[in-house]
Amino acid sequence: MYKFVMPEIIFGSGSMKHTGESCTRLGAKRVLIVTDEGVTQAGWSDLVETSCREAGLASFLFSNVSINPKDKEVESCARAYLDYECDALVGVGGGSAIDTAKAAAVLATNGGHIRDYEGVDRISSPLPPLVMVPTTAGSGSEVSQFSVILDTDRQKKMTIVSKSLVPDIAVVDPDALSTKSSYLTASTGLDVITHAIESFVSVAATPLTDVHAKNALALSSRYLRPSVASKYNKEAKEQMAMASLHAGLAFSNAILGAVHAMAHAIGGRYPFLHGDINAVLLPHVMEFNLLASPDKFKEIASLMGEDVQSLSPSAAGEKAISFVKKLSIDIGAPLTLSEMGFEEAFIPEISETALADACMITNPRDITAEEVASLLRKAL
Amino acid sequence: MKKQEMIELLTGVRSSKQNYYTELKTTVEELKKRNSQLELMNEVMRSFNMNMSVQEMLEKTLKRLGDIYPIKRVSLALFDGKELRLSYVSPEEALYLKKGTPFPHKNSLYYEVFATGQERIYQKGDTCEFLEKEAFQQLSLQSVFLFPLTSRGKIIGVLSLGGCSPFSYDANDQAFLLHLAGQIAVCVENARLYEEVFAGKQQWEETFRAVSDAILIISPNGTVLSKNDAAVSAWPLEDFEDIRPFIQEASRSANNPFEETVKSHKPHYAELRFQNKFYDCSCYPLFGEEAALHAVILYSKDVTEKRQMEAQLLHSGQLAAIGEMAAGVAHELNNPLTAIIGNTQLLLRRNKINEQIKPLLDDIDLCGKRCRTIIRSLLAFSRQEEFAFKPCSLNQAVTEALSLTRRQIEKQNIQLDIRLADSLPLINGNLQQLSQIAVNLLINAKDALEEVTDRKRKLIIETAADQQSAFLKVIDNGSGIDAAIANEIFHPFFTTKAASSGTGLGLPVSFGIAKSHGGRLFAESIQPHRTIFTLSIPLLNERL
Numbered sequence: 050m051y052k053f054v055m056p057e058i059i060f061g062s063g064s065m066k067h068t069g070e071s072c073t074r075l076g077a078k079r080v081l082i083v084t085d086e087g088v089t090q091a092g093w094s095d096l097v098e099t100s101c102r103e104a105g106l107a108s109f110l111f112s113n114v115s116i117n118p119k120d121k122e123v124e125s126c127a128r129a130y131l132d133y134e135c136d137a138l139v140g141v142g143g144g145s146a147i148d149t150a151k152a153a154a155v156l157a158t159n160g161g162h163i164r165d166y167e168g169v170d171r172i173s174s175p176l177p178p179l180v181m182v183p184t185t186a187g188s189g190s191e192v193s194q195f196s197v198i199l200d201t202d203r204q205k206k207m208t209i210v211s212k213s214l215v216p217d218i219a220v221v222d223p224d225a226l227s228t229k230s231s232y233l234t235a236s237t238g239l240d241v242i243t244h245a246i247e248s249f250v251s252v253a254a255t256p257l258t259d260v261h262a263k264n265a266l267a268l269s270s271r272y273l274r275p276s277v278a279s280k281y282n283k284e285a286k287e288q289m290a291m292a293s294l295h296a297g298l299a300f301s302n303a304i305l306g307a308v309h310a311m312a313h314a315i316g317g318r319y320p321f322l323h324g325d326i327n328a329v330l331l332p333h334v335m336e337f338n339l340l341a342s343p344d345k346f347k348e349i350a351s352l353m354g355e356d357v358q359s360l361s362p363s364a365a366g367e368k369a370i371s372f373v374k375k376l377s378i379d380i381g382a383p384l385t386l387s388e389m390g391f392e393e394a395f396i397p398e399i400s401e402t403a404l405a406d407a408c409m410i411t412n413p414r415d416i417t418a419e420e421v422a423s424l425l426r427k428a429l
Numbered sequence: 430m431k432k433q434e435m436i437e438l439l440t441g442v443r444s445s446k447q448n449y450y451t452e453l454k455t456t457v458e459e460l461k462k463r464n465s466q467l468e469l470m471n472e473v474m475r476s477f478n479m480n481m482s483v484q485e486m487l488e489k490t491l492k493r494l495g496d497i498y499p500i501k502r503v504s505l506a507l508f509d510g511k512e513l514r515l516s517y518v519s520p521e522e523a524l525y526l527k528k529g530t531p532f533p534h535k536n537s538l539y540y541e542v543f544a545t546g547q548e549r550i551y552q553k554g555d556t557c558e559f560l561e562k563e564a565f566q567q568l569s570l571q572s573v574f575l576f577p578l579t580s581r582g583k584i585i586g587v588l589s590l591g592g593c594s595p596f597s598y599d600a601n602d603q604a605f606l607l608h609l610a611g612q613i614a615v616c617v618e619n620a621r622l623y624e625e626v627f628a629g630k631q632q633w634e635e636t637f638r639a640v641s642d643a644i645l646i647i648s649p650n651g652t653v654l655s656k657n658d659a660a661v662s663a664w665p666l667e668d669f670e671d672i673r674p675f676i677q678e679a680s681r682s683a684n685n686p687f688e689e690t691v692k693s694h695k696p697h698y699a700e701l702r703f704q705n706k707f708y709d710c711s712c713y714p715l716f717g718e719e720a721a722l723h724a725v726i727l728y729s730k731d732v733t734e735k736r737q738m739e740a741q742l743l744h745s746g747q748l749a750a751i752g753e754m755a756a757g758v759a760h761e762l763n764n765p766l767t768a769i770i771g772n773t774q775l776l777l778r779r780n781k782i783n784e785q786i787k788p789l790l791d792d793i794d795l796c797g798k799r800c801r802t803i804i805r806s807l808l809a810f811s812r813q814e815e816f817a818f819k820p821c822s823l824n825q826a827v828t829e830a831l832s833l834t835r836r837q838i839e840k841q842n843i844q845l846d847i848r849l850a851d852s853l854p855l856i857n858g859n860l861q862q863l864s865q866i867a868v869n870l871l872i873n874a875k876d877a878l879e880e881v882t883d884r885k886r887k888l889i890i891e892t893a894a895d896q897q898s899a900f901l902k903v904i905d906n907g908s909g910i911d912a913a914i915a916n917e918i919f920h921p922f923f924t925t926k927a928a929s930s931g932t933g934l935g936l937p938v939s940f941g942i943a944k945s946h947g948g949r950l951f952a953e954s955i956q957p958h959r960t961i962f963t964l965s966i967p968l969l970n971e972r973l
């Protein structure tokens with residue numbers, strides 16, 4: 050028995066112009082647009098504001114979001130929502146802006162502190178209408194039931210999981226990817242691949258999530274390189290946008306694994322890009338998990354385009370691992386934690402935190418704190 | 430365990446996106462509830478604008494409360510200054526303790542709430558031991574809320590709300606119920622004050638009405654603002670009729686106390702005479718705002734009977750003096766008069782009598798006899814105490830009197846109506862004397878009818894009795910007694926008749942006889958054409 054949840058999705062070049070109209074369909078009158086400086090500078094929030102105006106909506110801008118959104122930002126965002134007497138939220142940007150919008154929505158109707166909702170299924174009142182416009186191909190937050198917020202006091206990323214966090218409408222416009230730096234494209238692209246692999250091997254994977262995980266993997270394996278290579282490769286951008294969407298649907302319903310559990314723990318400590326951390330950890334975790342489901346890893350290799358027909362499942366799995374490693378090198382992603390500035394001394398603490406992360410539960414291979422620590426040491 | 434459960438939670442079949450419809454529904458329900466609460470408050474507030482009874486207010490409250498909470502019974506225990514008592518219950522049949530039962534100071538939940546001012550909630554299964562528990566169980570109340578009723582900072586009682594099912598409540602509910610208790614307290618206090626005022630007013634009005642003397646409150650323009658029952662019969666006024674002409678008429682002989690009071694703003698007294706009655710009348714000013722004269726209170730006491738008694742007493746005194754003198758005079762006159770009459774008759778019996786002298790002798794004889802009659806009457810009058818008393822009936826006296834006078838009466842074409850009471854109680858008296866009274870009264874009535882030509886001449890003689898006395902009434906529709914001489918008719922020798930027929934002794938003699946029988950004789954002349962003489966003699970067993 051399983052359940053699959055997803056929002057309405059509008060996909061395609063130029064779809065961003067329909068954001069305002071989408072809000073109207075949800076009964077909105079006054080929307081709060083949540084975004085960050087980078088997105089605003091790229092002009093995307095302007096575009097969304099215009100579409101809102103054209104749809105006859107009053108709109109207000111909240112752009113005080115940083116990478117790895119913090120509880121304080123969520124609180125001021127929720128306050129802005131209430132002060133402006135808004136009745137809908139639009140997130141425009143990467144995972145940070147979208148997660149902030151979602152978390153602020155929780156506070157707007159449920160009150161309290163965002164810490165109160167950490168964990169699974171803690172939200173009791175429905176959220177205001179949520180329309181999400183991703184401008185990176187990565188987080189998948191525009192379709193997921195996750196919101197990851199940094200608890201500044203505890204220096205910890207809180208994973209909030211609830212069906213209520215699934216947005217009402219996701220507007221996925223590949224055109225938005227054209228303003229992304231190659232560095233950011235690489236980082237978020239590796240997040241997509243990590244989502245695809247982790248949800249595919251997740252113990253909670255279902256045939257419905259598998260379809261999306263496989264599509265995400267096949268598309269991203271093929272189009273991440275060209276997408277990093279050029280801002281103007283429209284096809285690559287479009288396919289990566291689709292890959293990210295698939296990956297989001299897959300992990301939202303099948304959940305993730307050890308890579309994300311560890312990445313959240315490290316992200317609470319260091320302001321690293323989420324995709325960068327994933328890129329470094331992914332091959333090590335794949336090696337560790339290979340034992341749990343070699344057949345699935347063989348399929349992964351094949352989806353990546355490797356010829357693995359004659360190979361044993363574990364040999365095929367090794368191929369998948371080296372594919373990931375090679376991809377990271379090719380697109381210039383970081384290869385070790387040390388080069389990013391990670392300090393070994395934090396390993397025990399980070400291991401403990403990672404072990405308690407919700408994503409760890411669906412990891413295919415049982416794991417201990419020592420095992421997490423040794424994986425981190427390998428990734429140094 | 431945990432892992433599988435967590436996975437189920439994460440991918441959860443058991444959870445769903447929260448839905449606005451459901452949210453809306455709860456909001457609407459919440460609103461409805463608030464609305465009902467407001468309506469209820471309103472109802473309670475309204476009840477003291479309309480002077481609704483507390484019981485009625487409780488019933489309405491219960492009905493509304495029942496829409497919001499599973500409450501089936503409301504009761505009020507009020508402090509009467511000494512004890513906290515069960516005072517009101519709705520529905521009225523939901524009783525275990527009798528109404529009015531005082532709550533003891535120990536082991537009573539109600540008393541505890543009253544004494545501490547803290548609300549108390551009982552839920553079934555409460556392990557505390559207290560007196561009301563049995564009542565709650567008998568009434569199958571699963572939960573009971575008790576709130577102190579506070580009015581102007583004082584706890585005046587306890588409100589209890591009982592439900593047949595356990596019921597959960599939050600801080601909002603509790604705040605509302607407390608507020609409700611506050612409103613009910615105000616309402617109860619209000620009802621109590623109203624009742625007090627009402628009872629005071631009623632008591633005053635009853636007192637006002639119970640006074641047997643007339644009391645009227647009259648505005649300076651003569652309109653009667655209010656009057657008691659006695660005033661209704663004494664002052665025959667239409668509604669809103671100006672009373673001033675009546676007072677003016679009644680105070681002909683004295684000054685007008687009403688006008689004096691209106692003028693001087695001071696109390697005034699006068700004796701008024703109105704329709705043959707005497708009134709002691711006092712007027713008092715009644716001041717309104719800023720010392721302006723708001724109205725005049727007119728107090729009038731009917732003193733007619735007192736005045737009559739006074740007159741009678743006066744006559745008795747005069748009579749005694751006159752009686753003594755008359756007896757002496759009569760004695761002295763008796764012998765010469767005997768000589769005059771005897772000699773006159775001797776002369777008249779001679780055959781050869783001078784035709785010219787005869788009429789003179791006849792006149793001497795007639796006048797002599799007349800003098801003898803008067804002297805006999807006077808002697809009879811002075812010797813009254815010598816007559817023997819025996820049990821007898823006024824009916825007998827009447828019968829005897831009629832046998833003497835009937836012919837004369839009927840000859841004068843008078844319709845005689847004899848109404849003798851059956852089985853009239855006996856009195857102690859002298860039959861001869863009593864029938865003399867009856868003769869006197871009948872002759873007087875006959876005389877009064879002599880001149881009457883414009884109407885049927887009527888004479889009624891009747892007897893009656895009450896617990897104390899037997900009565901003889903002689904009523905005629907003759908000339909009547911002019912008010913100016915009403916005081917005089919019992920004086921000896923007072924007469925309005927020609928010297929040949931009137932002696933002026935009938936009534937004083939009758940009065941004397943009545944008095945020697947311990948009774949009374951009085952006259953009333955009600956204009957027009959109705960004169961009543963009433964003789965009352967105490968019944969045999971009533972006499973000392």
Ligand SMILES: Nc1ncnc2c1ncn2[C@@H]1O[C@H](COP(=O)(O)OP(=O)(O)O)[C@@H](O)[C@H]1O
Binds near residue numbers: 873905908924934
């Ligand atoms: N029934 C009557 N109606 C009117 N006047 C009466 C009546 N009875 C008595 N009086 C008045 O009372 C007066 C005194 O009466 P009374 O003492 O019997 O003396 P007398 O009959 O000799 O005049 C009468 O003269 C008469 O004026």
Ligand SMILES: [Fe+2]
Binds near residue numbers: 244309323
């Ligand atoms: Fe991720």
Ligand SMILES: [Mg+2]
Binds near residue numbers: 872873932935936
């Ligand atoms: Mg007479």
